[in-house]
Amino acid sequence: MKVIKSVSLLAVGFAAAAFCSTAQAQNKQAKNVILFIGDGMGHAQVEAAVFQKYGTKRDDQGNPPKLSFEKFPFLGYTTNFSSDSFVTDSSAAGTALASGQKTNNGVLGVTPDGRKPDTIADIAKAQGQAVGILSSVGFNHATPGAFFAHSDSRNDYDEITSQVFTADNPADVLIGGGIYSKTWTDDLLEAEAAKNDIKIFTIDNLNDLTPDKVGKSRVLGYFDETNNKQLDYITSRTAASREPRLVELTTRTLDLLMARADDKGFFLMVEGGSIDWACHANMAGPAIGEVLEFDAAIAATLEVLKQRNELENTMIVVTADHETGGLTLVGPYKKTLEQAPVQYNFSSTNHTGIPVMVWAQGPGAQTLNGKNDQTHVFEAMKAAITPQAGMGR
Numbered sequence: 001m002k003v004i005k006s007v008s009l010l011a012v013g014f015a016a017a018a019f020c021s022t023a024q025a026q027n028k029q030a031k032n033v034i035l036f037i038g039d040g041m042g043h044a045q046v047e048a049a050v051f052q053k054y055g056t057k058r059d060d061q062g063n064p065p066k067l068s069f070e071k072f073p074f075l076g077y078t079t080n081f082s083s084d085s086f087v088t089d090s091s092a093a094g095t096a097l098a099s100g101q102k103t104n105n106g107v108l109g110v111t112p113d114g115r116k117p118d119t120i121a122d123i124a125k126a127q128g129q130a131v132g133i134l135s136s137v138g139f140n141h142a143t144p145g146a147f148f149a150h151s152d153s154r155n156d157y158d159e160i161t162s163q164v165f166t167a168d169n170p171a172d173v174l175i176g177g178g179i180y181s182k183t184w185t186d187d188l189l190e191a192e193a194a195k196n197d198i199k200i201f202t203i204d205n206l207n208d209l210t211p212d213k214v215g216k217s218r219v220l221g222y223f224d225e226t227n228n229k230q231l232d233y234i235t236s237r238t239a240a241s242r243e244p245r246l247v248e249l250t251t252r253t254l255d256l257l258m259a260r261a262d263d264k265g266f267f268l269m270v271e272g273g274s275i276d277w278a279c280h281a282n283m284a285g286p287a288i289g290e291v292l293e294f295d296a297a298i299a300a301t302l303e304v305l306k307q308r309n310e311l312e313n314t315m316i317v318v319t320a321d322h323e324t325g326g327l328t329l330v331g332p333y334k335k336t337l338e339q340a341p342v343q344y345n346f347s348s349t350n351h352t353g354i355p356v357m358v359w360a361q362g363p364g365a366q367t368l369n370g371k372n373d374q375t376h377v378f379e380a381m382k383a384a385i386t387p388q389a390g391m392g393r
């Protein structure tokens with residue numbers, strides 16, 4: 001009996017050791033972290049884009065058609081209520097994703113008890129990493145703002161802009177589709193930027209947004225040409241449109257970050273902000289166009305990382321801050337997509353409380369599996385760039 005018992009204990013010991021080493025291997029540190037936020041991008045918005053682009057035909061392996069990030073190995077979903085509302089807004093949700101803290105709707109980077117928590121961008125900077133924050137809407141809008149600013153009101157856009165110049169751990173690259181401003185003129189921005197060794201990029205010098213032209217300076221970019229404070233919907237562009245696409249700004253930002261990150265890696269947040277705006281307006285076509293543009297930015301990112309041999313080192317998380325519009329796909333019923341197009345129904349012109357999906361790959365990504373709150377996205381990213389002793393999540 002004694003012998004058998006010791007053998008079985010040994011076996012248990014081996015099994016535990018094997019599990020431990022597997023978990024440790026999966027939990028190895030990420031050199032780079034990229035967080036893609038599709039603002040308002042519920043699961044219906046994603047699949048509407050899939051069905052528009054690919055229909056229902058299976059691929060050669062018999063799999064249903066997938067966007068780039070739907071091929072990631074880890075999949076979860078998150079609740080997203082705020083401190084004071086079951087249905088969140090982008091500032092409370094952005095704060096939860098950026099710093100792991102719940103706050104009230106309308107508040108940016110400040111907790112209900114008045115704390116200003118560090119963001120994942122702060123943590124990355126403190127470790128010597130390069131940081132980029134990129135959005136297809138205003139750089140001082142709620143979602144990008146949650147990664148660098150602290151304000152009792154998301155609508156205090158001028159204060160949020162001034163924090164670009166006063167932040168303790170400023171982003172190396174901060175780019176939006178536009179800027180919300182009451183008092184910040186181009187000249188004022190230019191003067192403040194010059195004092196802080198920041199180079200400003202607009203549609204007129206976009207081609208200079210390259211590592212050799214930027215050098216060691218920080219970057220502030222806003223590229224709105226039509227004064228709608230966003231990159232124009234991809235579905236409304238004409239041949240004369242000069243505004244860059246989100247996919248171009250994403251690859252340019254990656255180039256800048258990789259040129260200045262050295263061996264320490266980088267953190268990048270990319271927001272597809274116009275998905276939300278289209279869904280508030282209950283416009284399915286533009287919303288789908290923006291999901292596909294968001295997907296193109298992710299696909300291009302995967303390609304750049306692969307070419308630079310950085311794919312294995314990079315944790316990539318794709319999620320939404322909340323769903324917008326209560327979108328459902330109600331038809332066609334008793335017809336195929338070959339016979340009739342998808343029929344959409346929006347049940348709201350605001351956000352909804354539906355949990356949103358999380359797709360993830362790379363070191364640390366497995367901890368995003370299953371059901372979590374969106375604050376866990378911050379915890380998972382933080383754990384991936386700050387190695388902890390021990391196993392598990």
Ligand SMILES: [Zn+2]
Pocket residue numbers: 040090276277280324351
């Ligand atoms: Zn919204």
